[in-house]
Amino acid sequence: PAAGYDAHQILSPREVKTLPVMVVEVDEKSLAALGRWPWPRTLLAQLVDKINRHQPAVIGIDVFMPEPDPMDPGRLSKRGEAKAAGYGDNLAATPSHDAVLARSLAATRTVLPIAGTPASTGMSMRVPPFAVHQGDTSAESHSQAMGKLMRFGGATTSIDEINRAASGWGLISVDATGGTVRRVPLTATIGGTMVPAFAVEMLRVAMGAPSLRLVVAGTSVSGIAIGDRFIATEPDGGVRIHFSPRHAGRFVSAVDVMEDRVDPQSFRGQMVLVGVNGVSLGDYNNTPLGIAMPGSEIQAQLLENLLEGSALIRPSWAPALEAAVFVLLGGLLVWV
Numbered sequence: 001p002a003a004g005y006d007a008h009q010i011l012s013p014r015e016v017k018t019l020p021v022m023v024v025e026v027d028e029k030s031l032a033a034l035g036r037w038p039w040p041r042t043l044l045a046q047l048v049d050k051i052n053r054h055q056p057a058v059i060g061i062d063v064f065m066p067e068p069d070p071m072d073p074g075r076l077s078k079r080g081e082a083k084a085a086g087y088g089d090n091l092a093a094t095p096s097h098d099a100v101l102a103r104s105l106a107a108t109r110t111v112l113p114i115a116g117t118p119a120s121t122g123m124s125m126r127v128p129p130f131a132v133h134q135g136d137t138s139a140e141s142h143s144q145a146m147g148k149l150m151r152f153g154g155a156t157t158s159i160d161e162i163n164r165a166a167s168g169w170g171l172i173s174v175d176a177t178g179g180t181v182r183r184v185p186l187t188a189t190i191g192g193t194m195v196p197a198f199a200v201e202m203l204r205v206a207m208g209a210p211s212l213r214l215v216v217a218g219t220s221v222s223g224i225a226i227g228d229r230f231i232a233t234e235p236d237g238g239v240r241i242h243f244s245p246r247h248a249g250r251f252v253s254a255v256d257v258m259e260d261r262v263d264p265q266s267f268r269g270q271m272v273l274v275g276v277n278g279v280s281l282g283d284y285n286n287t288p289l290g291i292a293m294p295g296s297e298i299q300a301q302l303l304e305n306l307l308e309g310s311a312l313i314r315p316s317w318a319p320a321l322e323a324a325v326f327v328l329l330g331g332l333l334v335w336v
Helices: 003-010 026-033 041-052 073-078 096-108 139-147 198-207 252-258 295-308 316-334
Strands: 022-025 057-062 110-117 132-134 149-151 155-156 167-173 183-185 187-190 193-196 212-219 220-226 231-232 237-240 251-253 273-277
Touching: 003 183, 022 026, 026 198, 026 252, 041 057, 041 110, 041 273, 057 073, 057 295, 073 193, 096 237, 110 149, 110 187, 132 193, 139 212, 167 187, 167 193, 167 198, 193 198, 198 220, 198 295, 212 273, 212 295, 237 295, 251 252, 273 295
Parallel strands: 022 251, 022 273, 057 110, 057 273, 110 167, 132 212, 149 187
Antiparallel strands: 110 155, 183 237, 187 193, 212 220, 220 231
């Protein structure tokens, strides 16, 4: 099935018709101009403020901040490095970098990432309200359907000071079977709690929907409802991304945003993803097109799929057809 799926992608990649998602990338040019990663969170806050000034629909920050900012003046003072960093003597009046970023996040509609882990991490996790609509499904069937969702024992998130300032939280973990990203779970469970995918949560926040609904039919998941929008999934709650080749119009460099070299209209009403795409930082994944893509680009393509309804879903009759083709080809080989 994977080989057939990859062949379909290579022969018929998705055609980019519109660009509803902009990726603000922390690329090599940005790192050279603004300093090595990780940046002080005050700088990340400035970037969020610059984007928010152009009235985007939502901003997804594809960056984890599981510890307090190591460049915070309070932490530097304990190591005797504050003066060398240019903070002077009055540290008590200097707000923490994490507090500055939290204020910027709270001032706009932002979504932060969650990563699933095999075992519990002890980190607190915030998720949106997520109900299950099961119709006439029996309790046993409902349990079987829920058992098909991808499951994690714990989660990695950002520190709570930053996390609680966001408007939404979504899972960025993907199914990278064989080292290639083909499928993405639109929902999963972490320690028994349902969590939406990062792209799904960006849609919810952009639409202003208060909650999500998982639609179950029989022993399988049918899809996810966000307000009046329904997104069909495979029985385990996943979808297959229909990839397009890299499109330059999807990206803008973070340093160009910081230095006001970007058309304000390119952000207005758009979904904006902030991601670290510097080649030296290694956040790249293989795709069926044979092209390695950073995680933020994969999230952007998933969002485009969900908005266009172009995600690929393996039909229920596919296994029978694949088995029949296998038997037919095997018989032909024996005959030859």
